Amino acid sequence: MYSTERLSHTPTLVRLNGEPYPSAAQGATVAITQSRRQIIAEFERCERRLLTDPSPCPDAGLMNQYLDAGLDLADAAGRQRLLHLQESWLRRTWVTLRNCALLVHRNEAWGHQCLIGLYQLFFVFRHLVQDRPDASRRLLSLTRDMTLMSRHLL
Numbered sequence: 001m002y003s004t005e006r007l008s009h010t011p012t013l014v015r016l017n018g019e020p021y022p023s024a025a026q027g028a029t030v031a032i033t034q035s036r037r038q039i040i041a042e043f044e045r046c047e048r049r050l051l052t053d054p055s056p057c058p059d060a061g062l063m064n065q066y067l068d069a070g071l072d073l074a075d076a077a078g079r080q081r082l083l084h085l086q087e088s089w090l091r092r093t094w095v096t097l098r099n100c101a102l103l104v105h106r107n108e109a110w111g112h113q114c115l116i117g118l119y120q121l122f123f124v125f126r127h128l129v130q131d132r133p134d135a136s137r138r139l140l141s142l143t144r145d146m147t148l149m150s151r152h153l154l
Helices: 034-052 060-079 083-101 108-129 135-153
Strands: 003-005 030-032
Touching (some): 034 083, 060 083, 060 108, 083 108, 083 135
Antiparallel strands (some): 003 030
16 A cells, blocks of 8 residues: 655655554655655646636636645645655746736736735744744745735736
8 A cells, every 4th residue: 555765864654544654764855645645646637727727817726626636735845844845836827827827818807816915925934933043045936926926917
């Protein structure tokens, strides 16, 4: 039921429900559950649909699924103390929503939905980096991005 992949130098095994599995094993492995693979597959499927859907305003449920999957993946990485991976999931979700909002064939309502999703990600990201030494630089970049997106979409 478990598959193992080298992801970090932290020897942490994770149960199917996401809880840490007590282990005295040494090594650089993290168990990747089948459910995590399913979340990644769902995330990538939603991402492709968001970027390639020809309609002017795709289903809002699709964006919600995408956000939920991205936040779940970031949360799982954070629980395993894989902070760079956690930040990477959040950034990937951010960039995809930003790009979706700027697609020329999408209507104004879609842009507003994307902006709401970006605000959600902004506050999650702000909470994530607030205690890091370079937090102000990271937040400045996102703040500039949000300002430009708000001006463009509102």
